[in-house]
Amino acid sequence: QQQVKQSPQSLIVQKGGISIINCAYENTAFDYFPWYQQFPGKGPALLIAIRPDVSEKKEGRFTISFNKSAKQFSLHIMDSQPGDSATYFCAASATGNQFYFGTGTSLTVIP
Amino acid sequence: DAGVIQSPRHEVTEMGQEVTLRCKPISGHNSLFWYRQTMMRGLELLIYFNNNVPIDDSGMPEDRFSAKMPNASFSTLKIQPSEPRDSAVYFCASSLRGVRLYGYTFGSGTRLTVV
Numbered sequence: 211q212q213q214v215k216q217s218p219q220s221l222i223v224q225k226g227g228i229s230i231i232n233c234a235y236e237n238t239a240f241d242y243f244p245w246y247q248q249f250p251g252k253g254p255a256l257l258i259a260i261r262p263d264v265s266e267k268k269e270g271r272f273t274i275s276f277n278k279s280a281k282q283f284s285l286h287i288m289d290s291q292p293g294d295s296a297t298y299f300c301a302a303s304a305t306g307n308q309f310y311f312g313t314g315t316s317l318t319v320i321p
Numbered sequence: 322d323a324g325v326i327q328s329p330r331h332e333v334t335e336m337g338q339e340v341t342l343r344c345k346p347i348s349g350h351n352s353l354f355w356y357r358q359t360m361m362r363g364l365e366l367l368i369y370f371n372n373n374v375p376i377d378d379s380g381m382p383e384d385r386f387s388a389k390m391p392n393a394s395f396s397t398l399k400i401q402p403s404e405p406r407d408s409a410v411y412f413c414a415s416s417l418r419g420v421r422l423y424g425y426t427f428g429s430g431t432r433l434t435v436v
Contacts, residue, residue: 244424253325253412253427254364299364308354308377309425313363 214302216312223319229287231315233300240302245285248297290319325428327413333434339401342431346415355388355398356412371418403435
């Protein structure tokens with residue numbers, strides 16, 4: 211069973227727009243939530259991560275919003291650029307190291 | 322740091338043949354993970370090792386799959402016999418156990434095609 215549910219499966223955004231990807235989880239033991247970015251032909255790479263003691267974390271144009279009570283978190287990409295076109299994975303981890311990944315969102319930013 | 326190194330990058334094999342995928346983790350990393358990526362199922366964890374010891378192999382699809390880590394710098398994933406449904410991209414990742422801050426470092430993957 212999927213420990214982390216991710217939506218949408220694919221997303222098309224105009225250049226300059228906001229891209230939003232959502233994830234939900236059930237396991238309340240999860241306490242670390244990273245996002246990975248994957249370009250074609252490459253392995254996923256860590257983009258940004260958040261712990262549940264904060265509701266938001268921002269790094270440049272990328273922001274994670276976290277809602278602990280709803281057990282949901284989302285990635286917002288502001289001012290989306292064609293170079294952001296990639297597949298994005300959310301993930302969750304409890305103490306013990308193993309990450310559970312969402313099914314991925316294919317983002318296309320149209321110039 | 323050369324990162325996680327996987328070989329081969331691409332493998333095309335006939336059904337029934339044995340396939341061996343190889344991985345060299347980042348030096349000093351003590352956890353190693355094998356993932357399979359498909360369009361339908363996304364990233365699936367197959368098996369992971371801590372300090373060269375297999376910890377959880379519940380994701381290994383069936384007995385045709387086996388993985389070894391004979392030392393800290395090398396791991397293999399073997400499929401014998403291979404089937405067309407095994408076609409996927411296989412990723413190896415490594416991390417420093419207990420240090421989630423840096424996440425996993427993934428290799429570039431092996432694209433396996435079984436015909």
